[in-house]
Amino acid sequence: MNARKEIFAKPERCTACMSCVIACGVEHSKGKSLFAACTEKPAPRSRIYIEWTAPERKTPILCRHCEDAPCMHACIVGAITQGDDGVVTTDNDRCIGCWTCVMVCPYGVIGRHAELKKSYRCDRCPGREVPACVSSCPTGALVFGSVEEFSKGSRRNAAEEFAKGERK
Amino acid sequence: MSATTRHVIVGGSAAGMAAAQAIAETDPGASITVFSDEKVRPYFRPMIPYVISGTKQLDELLLEGRGPYRAGGIDVRLDSPVEAVDTAHRTVRAGGESHPYDRLLLATGSRARVPRDLAGAGAEGVYTLRYYSDAQGMAARCTTAKRAVMAGGGLLNLKATFALRERGVDVTLVVSSPAILSQLMEPEDSALLREAILAAGVKIVAGTSVKGVLSGKDGVTGVALDGGKELPCDLVCIGKGVEPIVDYLVGSGIALERGIVVDRHCETSAPGVFAAGDVGVTHNPITGEPVVTGLWTNAAEMGRCAGRNMAGARTAYSGTFGILNATQIGTLPFVSMGIVHTGAGGYETHVASAPGQYRKVVFSPDGARLVGAIFIGSIERAGLYRYIIRESRPIAKIKDKMLSHTLHYGDLMPSSPRHASTGTGG
Numbered sequence: 001m002n003a004r005k006e007i008f009a010k011p012e013r014c015t016a017c018m019s020c021v022i023a024c025g026v027e028h029s030k031g032k033s034l035f036a037a038c039t040e041k042p043a044p045r046s047r048i049y050i051e052w053t054a055p056e057r058k059t060p061i062l063c064r065h066c067e068d069a070p071c072m073h074a075c076i077v078g079a080i081t082q083g084d085d086g087v088v089t090t091d092n093d094r095c096i097g098c099w100t101c102v103m104v105c106p107y108g109v110i111g112r113h114a115e116l117k118k119s120y121r122c123d124r125c126p127g128r129e130v131p132a133c134v135s136s137c138p139t140g141a142l143v144f145g146s147v148e149e150f151s152k153g154s155r156r157n158a159a160e161e162f163a164k165g166e167r168k
Numbered sequence: 169m170s171a172t173t174r175h176v177i178v179g180g181s182a183a184g185m186a187a188a189q190a191i192a193e194t195d196p197g198a199s200i201t202v203f204s205d206e207k208v209r210p211y212f213r214p215m216i217p218y219v220i221s222g223t224k225q226l227d228e229l230l231l232e233g234r235g236p237y238r239a240g241g242i243d244v245r246l247d248s249p250v251e252a253v254d255t256a257h258r259t260v261r262a263g264g265e266s267h268p269y270d271r272l273l274l275a276t277g278s279r280a281r282v283p284r285d286l287a288g289a290g291a292e293g294v295y296t297l298r299y300y301s302d303a304q305g306m307a308a309r310c311t312t313a314k315r316a317v318m319a320g321g322g323l324l325n326l327k328a329t330f331a332l333r334e335r336g337v338d339v340t341l342v343v344s345s346p347a348i349l350s351q352l353m354e355p356e357d358s359a360l361l362r363e364a365i366l367a368a369g370v371k372i373v374a375g376t377s378v379k380g381v382l383s384g385k386d387g388v389t390g391v392a393l394d395g396g397k398e399l400p401c402d403l404v405c406i407g408k409g410v411e412p413i414v415d416y417l418v419g420s421g422i423a424l425e426r427g428i429v430v431d432r433h434c435e436t437s438a439p440g441v442f443a444a445g446d447v448g449v450t451h452n453p454i455t456g457e458p459v460v461t462g463l464w465t466n467a468a469e470m471g472r473c474a475g476r477n478m479a480g481a482r483t484a485y486s487g488t489f490g491i492l493n494a495t496q497i498g499t500l501p502f503v504s505m506g507i508v509h510t511g512a513g514g515y516e517t518h519v520a521s522a523p524g525q526y527r528k529v530v531f532s533p534d535g536a537r538l539v540g541a542i543f544i545g546s547i548e549r550a551g552l553y554r555y556i557i558r559e560s561r562p563i564a565k566i567k568d569k570m571l572s573h574t575l576h577y578g579d580l581m582p583s584s585p586r587h588a589s590t591g592t593g594g
Binding site for chain 1: 186212214215231234235236237238464465468469472492493494495496499501503505547548549550551552554555575576577578579581
């Protein structure tokens, strides 16, 4: 398997500052600036969600670009495809706004753009080396890398925590 | 599986083509032949209302090369209806010839059901909307037709209704049930959708049915209703549901019961013969009961599962609900899934409504499991509910959030943040 990159979230580092939400909205605006994004009609949509779970966990949630994506197979017009890089993409021109993808996404991360009558979701920021949400995250709660890199990082962190404990 | 395995698929729509794609992915060397009874290449059937409205052409409907349907090497033979299956000799007769198979998929789909007692249904200008050719016929009729009567208030007829409105045709829906969409919801659930339909200038006549079609030299001139009343019109569309196409299997020895009986791996009673889509009898994961559906999404999913099994990758099909529908009517999106006809079932049912919005969440009688939901107006995160119903997830901790429509995926994750990374694929 090549090093296919994913966006990983570390809920324990998320402070719900919403930087990612704003950055995503700006990236998906026509003007690509905060000011332009705020005044654009229809308003650009952010595709990342910060959800709160009791008692105090904040979790960034976004499209996981599933292998064998249910949305892609369910789409009744063939508007959803998965590229060789693993990114699942909705072809806006083909989307008819039937919302079948919204109905089958087990993560609830496909949005409904009512004005355009099109569905939308994370597109991994085509053209950017690092997705806007990851670039904007000030706490390292969002990480862009391969599964291997991410789990290696987690193991290293665990080892450091463990070593800290040992030193005490 | 060896490169010489001969996979034969009868039926070139959702289930057949999803299976062909899955076989090609799983066993790239396999020989895959699809026999379709249609004269045009496989297409996305749910798009045919756009042919009526004239907003899309055939090439925009075609399936190959779109969505997940990208595998090459699938030999699709058109205008080749299946005639018979000989399981003893492992051959299938299609398009007038006999073809040997190692693995066979029966994916012949369903046909529109026309009530037997509907007199005059053979008249010119009377349609069922099933095939591309039906939509073409309706589109042609629209050049002169001014008034249409839709017999049946199901989803397909509603889609056709909106397409006809785009062509400037006056439409009257004649619904034998007390309300529209009776297969997908109860009368009180569909009030908002009814308003949206009326707002589009469509008339609804409920609680009566079309008894006969009246015609003259140019075809349809009207319909006679149950109570004796007549409605003049020059186009009739019959949308009274579908029935599986299994006639060619009579005498084949393959077990039938409404549709084709299959096991959890989509295999029929005959070894090496599989079935998927509208013809296959699958199971409802909530009740365990057998279910036959007529939905593209279900057919594609089951076809994919059948294809994997045919290519030697054992995969169990997790079944589906008979109701699993999403669409938009006018400006109103809606989703209906699982058990939503609560009637006398003793279900714990919660209904909430606001201007332009309606929600119905149905739990098992003991309140411990989610079994169905209807969302109208606001359908966000509906997929979470489908997942919870299908997997029969425990809901004690999230029930309040379901009722307040604040449920999100974070609520379904393990509570330890150490295991809560949300980015691991699949």
